[in-house]
Amino acid sequence: MRIVVLGAGESGAGAAVLAKVKGFDTFVSDTSAIKDKYKELLDKYNIPWEERKHTEELILNADEVIKSPGIPNEAPIVQKLIEKGTPIISEIEFAGRYTDAKMICITGSNGKTTTTSLTYHIFKSAGLNVGLAGNIGKSLALQVAEEDHDYYIIELSSFQLDNMYDFRAHTAVLLNITPDHLDRYDHDFQNYVEAKFRIIQNQTPEDAFIYWNDDPVIKKELDKHGIQAHSYPFSAVKEEGTIAYVEDNEVKINEPIAFNMEQEMLALTGTHNLYNSLAAGISANLAGINKENIRKALSDFKGVEHRLEKVATVRGIGFVNDSKATNVNSCWYALQSMTTKTVLILGGVDKGNDYTEIADLVHQKCSGLVFLGTDNSKLHNFFDILGLLTADVQSMQDAVETAYRMAKKGETVLLSPCCASFDLFKNYEDRGEQFKNYVLKL
Structure with a gap:
């Protein structure tokens, strides 16, 4: 049987090794x-490859x-x-065909990298044999080929979910659904929603479905999708049906084992990070990790690079790197967490963005805007009126340098672009690294 892998990045190279093995x-x-x-890596396993062309x-x-997630279906070779x-x-x-490991799979428009990293941190700290994979860490296929884990914590983008059919998530986490990547979904939000809900396909009553109870899109879709797994809804405050929430400044998880800890002990701050911590805590609780280990890991987690990462304070002006904010909702969370007036750097490749969601926060919190992109006309059309x-x-x-000149002492410069990075940078990591380097040169 012949297997062809399209795309030779982390996921493609890993898939090729597993296929060869x-x-x-x-x-x-x-x-x-x-x-x-x-x-x-490909040469080590004697796998033939070609670059800069498709023969x-x-x-x-x-x-x-096996198609890498970055390649759209519209690509001519894919169409053929x-x-x-x-x-x-x-x-x-x-x-997924070649491992019996338990799969803890995390998706959502925002927060999935933080939640995946935090969940992995809890499992690893508890001494479990666990791998980190998907959109983050080493390719799942490569780990299945070369290692042998009991658990995998997997961050899944909508693109990865698109080409999954028989794969089963033993624990599926759905954090939220807001418009993103609409350029890949015919500018139809429902197509993107359907992609996200693929995370629960093939689940059985023995499996777990963890989701944010207050997300209007998730709530609307639940009945449509005939949930088979046991549901574990969470929210910021106690509501009917939720099994995890905050009450009297305590984080509480009621199922499957009662768990509590002081909210101020959580390493991650802000409402959106509370959701991430609850989702990770429930996943760990389901795996039978003891309360002390969960508490310790939730309180000593270091956070994720390029996500609300404090870089430096220069002459009284703070700099925060949120380069991972590649959609509008992600920027909304970042602005919401700002406690000072803010100069916001935004722009890049617009994926069909609607900036209405952040208009009020920009108006309230921002003292200036720096548009970073090859074409900023849409940003001017929307924000100039403010x-x-x-x-x-x-x-x-x-x-x-421009944001630094614009900001006053006591203010914050926030890179939270709302957009993809491919017009001026290799990826969001490159964008974030450049931001940090130039801040440290001020």
Whole structure:
């Protein structure tokens, strides 16, 4: 059987290794240059590969194709495979066939990286044999090929969920659903919602479904999707049906084992991080991790890079890196957590954004706006009416220096772009690293 892997990044290279280890005739193709570390990995396992092109005769003869999540269905080679009826799956789907480990899977428009990292931290701190995978950490397929874990904590984007069919999440966490990536879903929000709800497909009554009870989209969709798993809804305050919440300044989880801790002991602050902590705490509780271990891990977690990361204070002006905020709702959370007047740096590749959601917060909290992108016209059209000081820049160095000049002592400069980074940066990590470097040079 011939397996072709499209895309040779973390997920593609890992999938190729697993396919080779399982005895398949394996080939990897990428239209971009392949990073040296992935070339070395493929060469180590004697897997043939090509870069900067897709050779059709080497791809269209595949029995099954594993597609990297970044490649859209509109890509010409994908369209040709669809016309041929070739099965196209994700790396996660493929890896799931070859492990009996318990899968704790986390999705949502916002908070999934923090929740995944925090859940992994709790399991790891408790001494469990656990792997971190998906959108974060090492490829799940590579870990299944080379390691042997009892648990995997997996962050799943909507793109990864799109090509999953038989994969089963033993614990599925759905944090929230707000408009994001609409450019990949025909600008139809419902298509994106359906992708997120794929996390519960194949669940059985022995499995767990953890979700935020107050999300209007999730609430509306629950009945439609015929939930099979046992439900564990959480909220900020006690409500009918919720099993986890805060009451009298105490975090409480009632099922399956009663758990409580002082809210002020949580390492992560802010309402959105309370939800992340509750979801991670419930997941750990379900795995039977004892209360002391959960309490300790929830209180000593260090946070996630590029997510509300305090960088430095320069002459009384604070700098916060929230480069991971690639959608509007994520920026809303960041602005909500600001306790000073803020100069906001935003912009990049707009994914069909509606900025209405942050308009009130920008008006209340911002003293200035720095638009960082190759085309800022949509930002001007929306925000100019607020009458704030604005500036257009096309490099991170200019963004940092301009925001620094704009900010007064006691204010905060916040990079929370609302947009993807691909117009001026390799990815959001590159954008965040550049921000930190230029701040430290001030």
